[in-house]
Amino acid sequence: MSRLRLIIATTVLTVAAPASAVTIGSDEVNPLEIHGFASQGWIKTWDNNYLAESRAERGSFEFSEVGVNVTKQFGDKLRMGTQLFARKLGPLGNYNAKMDWFYIDYRFRDWLGLRAGRVKMPFGLYNEINDVDAARAQVLLPQSVYPAANRDFLLAQSGGELYGLIPLAIFGNLEYRLYAGVIQIDTPANEPGAPVRIDRLRVPYVMGGRLMWETPLEGLRVGGSLQDLRLDTTATFGGVETVNVEIPAVLWVASAEYTYENLLLAAEYSRWHVQSQNSSNPAIFPDDQETTSERAYVMGTYRITDWLQPGAYYSLLFPNTREREGRANIQNDIAATFRFDITENWLVKLEGHYMLGTADLSTALNDGKPRSELKKEWGLVLVKTTAYF
Amino acid sequence: MRALLFAIAVAVWTTAPTAPAVAEPPPPGFQVIVHRDNPLTSADRKLIADLFLKRRTTWPDHEGVRPVDLASESPVRQRFTTAVLGKTVPQVRSYWQQRIFTGRELPPLELASDQDVVKFVTNNRGAIAYVSSDAGIGEAKALQIKGP
Numbered sequence: 114m115s116r117l118r119l120i121i122a123t124t125v126l127t128v129a130a131p132a133s134a135v136t137i138g139s140d141e142v143n144p145l146e147i148h149g150f151a152s153q154g155w156i157k158t159w160d161n162n163y164l165a166e167s168r169a170e171r172g173s174f175e176f177s178e179v180g181v182n183v184t185k186q187f188g189d190k191l192r193m194g195t196q197l198f199a200r201k202l203g204p205l206g207n208y209n210a211k212m213d214w215f216y217i218d219y220r221f222r223d224w225l226g227l228r229a230g231r232v233k234m235p236f237g238l239y240n241e242i243n244d245v246d247a248a249r250a251q252v253l254l255p256q257s258v259y260p261a262a263n264r265d266f267l268l269a270q271s272g273g274e275l276y277g278l279i280p281l282a283i284f285g286n287l288e289y290r291l292y293a294g295v296i297q298i299d300t301p302a303n304e305p306g307a308p309v310r311i312d313r314l315r316v317p318y319v320m321g322g323r324l325m326w327e328t329p330l331e332g333l334r335v336g337g338s339l340q341d342l343r344l345d346t347t348a349t350f351g352g353v354e355t356v357n358v359e360i361p362a363v364l365w366v367a368s369a370e371y372t373y374e375n376l377l378l379a380a381e382y383s384r385w386h387v388q389s390q391n392s393s394n395p396a397i398f399p400d401d402q403e404t405t406s407e408r409a410y411v412m413g414t415y416r417i418t419d420w421l422q423p424g425a426y427y428s429l430l431f432p433n434t435r436e437r438e439g440r441a442n443i444q445n446d447i448a449a450t451f452r453f454d455i456t457e458n459w460l461v462k463l464e465g466h467y468m469l470g471t472a473d474l475s476t477a478l479n480d481g482k483p484r485s486e487l488k489k490e491w492g493l494v495l496v497k498t499t500a501y502f
Numbered sequence: 503m504r505a506l507l508f509a510i511a512v513a514v515w516t517t518a519p520t521a522p523a524v525a526e527p528p529p530p531g532f533q534v535i536v537h538r539d540n541p542l543t544s545a546d547r548k549l550i551a552d553l554f555l556k557r558r559t560t561w562p563d564h565e566g567v568r569p570v571d572l573a574s575e576s577p578v579r580q581r582f583t584t585a586v587l588g589k590t591v592p593q594v595r596s597y598w599q600q601r602i603f604t605g606r607e608l609p610p611l612e613l614a615s616d617q618d619v620v621k622f623v624t625n626n627r628g629a630i631a632y633v634s635s636d637a638g639i640g641e642a643k644a645l646q647i648k649g650p
Contacts, residue, residue, distance in 0.1 A: 232605065241604040245603040501599065
């Protein structure tokens with residue numbers, strides 16, 4: 114029923130959307146603006162389930178997003194806005210509408226602005242647009258650096274942010290963003306009979322920033338992002354033993370992007386360091402376990418016409434840099450995408466992936482089988498349509 | 503896997519661009535205009551681009567900037583976007599989708615005609631806009647564009 118509602122919403126948006134925002138009010142310069150989008154996707158995989166029950170003969174339609182935002186500018190410096198968002202991605206989301214972001218933004222100068230509220234976190238080039246289908250060519254961003262399943266952890270934080278753009282004369286511009294706050298996470302739905310049940314997740318702090326240098330070579334920007342957070346977890350093992358453990362994590366990514374006319378090239382390299390500490394039961398969940406994952410991709414897109422933009426990328430993931438051998442310890446992903454802009458407010462995307470390795474697969478979605486027993490070589494096709502205004 | 507490769511091949515074949523039968527006429531020229539009290543008489547192309555992309559939001563005299571676009575199908579906008587912003591209109595649309603749906607910023611006001619744009623610029627001290635090169639600009643002031 115919920116999916117039916119979403120499909121109807123997509124259709125209505127597609128047919129009725131004006132060329133730009135819906136505006137309300139008599140203020141000609143700064144009206145209240147309303148924007149929105151609705152997406153419906155289809156996922157079909159061969160051999161392994163990915164993100165949803167996608168291996169089924171008919172694939173899966175559990176790939177939906179809908180969002181509406183309202184923004185109002187007051188004078189030249191103050192702005193506020195909020196976005197309501199709901200999604201369904203396999204077992205995640207379940208169409209529960211949430212405040213995706215809300216903020217009060219005051220820009221003192223171009224080089225110093227302050228935002229407070231629940232704000233999206235900059236991480237790499239594209240973290241903030243991980244759920245903004247209209248803003249990119251791909252259906253799925255490279256999942257090694259931008260995992261869709263981790264959206265709740267990586268997308269937004271509640272707190273504050275300082276930002277600005279510093280002109281460097283002939284050396285280009287420097288854009289900075291610094292933030293600190295907390296992340297509210299819903300406890301994930303646990304699979305019946307799963308050996309580990311997550312009872313509670315809490316992120317007591319997250320802080321980080323992004324520095325991006327827009328070089329004198331027009332279209333080239335390079336930069337780095339850093340994020341430091343702690344995940345406090347309460348889990349029950351085997352249905353009897355409850356353990357509290359703190360999991361601090363440090364994530365960083367180095368980024369480069371070059372655009373020239375209709376060509377876009379991007380590459381990123383990232384490492385995520387994760388530890389465990391202060392376990393309430395070290396016999397079950399030992400302290401000082403440390404894992405470093407390695408993530409990278411190269412990507413290119415080219416807009417051939419106003420309505421057609423093909424693209425491709427290669428993405429690589431090692432969940433643990435100490436163990437690089439075996440199908441369960443690597444994920445290669447070669448993807449090809451076609452974005453069709455049917456109208457200014459409606460697009461369709463077609464994307465194919467060739468996958469080698471099982472590191473990015475969920476065991477819960479694959480009958481509880483360990484990753485080492487899942488099919489090493491597998492494929493994925495996605496079709497997605499989005500209407501927006 | 504074979505089905506996947508076939509699907510990609512079909513998509514490539516069915517979407518290959520075809521050459522236009524008749525060459526399109528060159529898009530019309532444009533002039534950049536500001537309010538008559540704006541102290542600038544010229545500006546770097548890069549500065550104008552930053553103002554239209556709202557990367558810079560104040561003039562050197564700290565007046566707030568109010569950029570105005572023509573409708574996205576306007577050939578004058580297409581010419582301006584390519585020449586000054588260094589992007590295509592779809593790229594700029596994509597840029598604004600990113601800004602809108604991440605809560606960063608809203609795109610410039612869009613007006614339907616040169617006359618509407620000139621009227622807006624005349625009435626707003628911080629305005630900057632562009633109109634076709636042969637449009638009458640009334641009390642607005644044309645800004646000379648410098649730089650590559």
